Amino acid sequence: MVPFLVLGIFGGFLADKLNRKKLIVVTQFLNLAAATVMSLLFIYGSVEYWYAYIAIIIPGLGWSLDMPSRRSLIMDMMGSRGITNGVALDSVGMHVSKMVGPALAGAMIAIVGVGGSYVMLTLFMTVGCLMITKVSQSKSRIDVANDRDDRVRVSQIYANLTEGFKYAFTNQTISAVIVITILMNLLLFPYMQMVTVVSKEILNVGPLLMGVLMASDGLGALTGSIGIASQSRMKYHGRIYLYGSLLSLVALFLFSNSSWYFLSLPLLLFLGIGTSGFGTMQSTIVLLVSKAELRGRVLGVVTIAIGAGPIGSLIIGAISEWIGASYALMINSVIGFLLVAIAGLLMPSIREKIIPFVGAETGNQPTRSGLSTKV
Incomplete structure (x- = not known):
C-alpha cells in the first residue's frame, strides 16, 4: 500500500489523460510480467529472499496506477445510474478473491509447491489480462481520454496535479470522503x-x-456488497458510507472486548458489512460528484488517502507491543468512531442526497458541497 501514498495522484493524472482501458491493460501486464519472472526464477532455482520484495512492490505500483482508471472506467461504462451497482460488483469480485485466494494458494502450495503455484498464478493472470482486452468501452462517455487538444507537456504536469487536489478539497462531499478514508485506514x-x-x-x-x-x-463484506449491488436506485450514498464506517468501528470495539470465540465471529461479520458500505460508496460518491475531466485525479487523491494504511499498521503495532493487541484495537476503535462522527457532523453534505454532476452542457453545476444547484 506504500505505492498508493506515493503514486496515487499520478495514477489519477494518467487516468484523466490517457485511455483508461489501455492503462489498465498495461498495469495488469506489468503484474503478469512480475509473476512470470518469479515463475522462471523458481523453475531454474535462482530465487533469493529479496526477490519477494520485488514481487510485492511491482504489483503495488500496478495497483496504485490501476485503481483510479478501473473505477473511472466503470463510470464510463455504467453512467451515473449504474455506477453504484458497478462499483458494488467490482467489490464483490475483490471480496470473493480475498476469501478464495488464500485457501486456493495454500492448496496449490501443498500440491505443487511454491514454484508450481507461481506458474499457476501466471496462467490465471494471463487469462485475466486477455479478458480485460475484451472489455467494451463506450466512446460516448470517454470525453477526456480521447481529447487530443489537451496534450500534456512536462511543464503542465504540476498544474494538472494541483488542479486535482484543489478540486477535491474545495468540494465538501469529496473532502469528507477523503478525511474519513484517511481515518479508516489509519484506525x-x-x-x-x-x-x-x-x-x-x-x-x-x-x-x-x-x-x-x-x-x-x-463474508460480511461480500454480503454487504451483494446487497448494495442488488439495489436499483440509491439517493443517500453518503449515509451508507458514513454509517457503514461507524458500524465497523463499533463492531471493532466490541470485538476488542470479546474473549469468546463464538461472539467474535458475528462481530467481525458485522465489521465486514460496515466496511462494504464504506468501500463501495467511497469511489461511487467521488465519481458521482466530480467533473468528468477530473475524476481520475480526484480518485488519485483518494488513493493517496488509502496509502495511510501502512502508517496505521506501524502505530497499532507499537501500541500493541506496549499495552496488548486488544487494548490497541479498543483505543483505535474509540478514537476512530469519535473522529469519523465529528467529520460527518462538520461536513454535513456527506449525509445529504447526492445528485450527480451533470456538466456544463445542461447548466447544472455543483455547489461547494458537491450538490446540484438545479431544483
Missing part, C-alpha cells in the same frame, strides 16, 4: 494484522478456527 483497517494475535492470546484457538475467524469479515 480501522490495521485490525487485520491483530486478528491473529487476538486469536492466539485472547481467544485461544488453533489455525483452523483462526482462519474461519479471519474469513468472517470477508
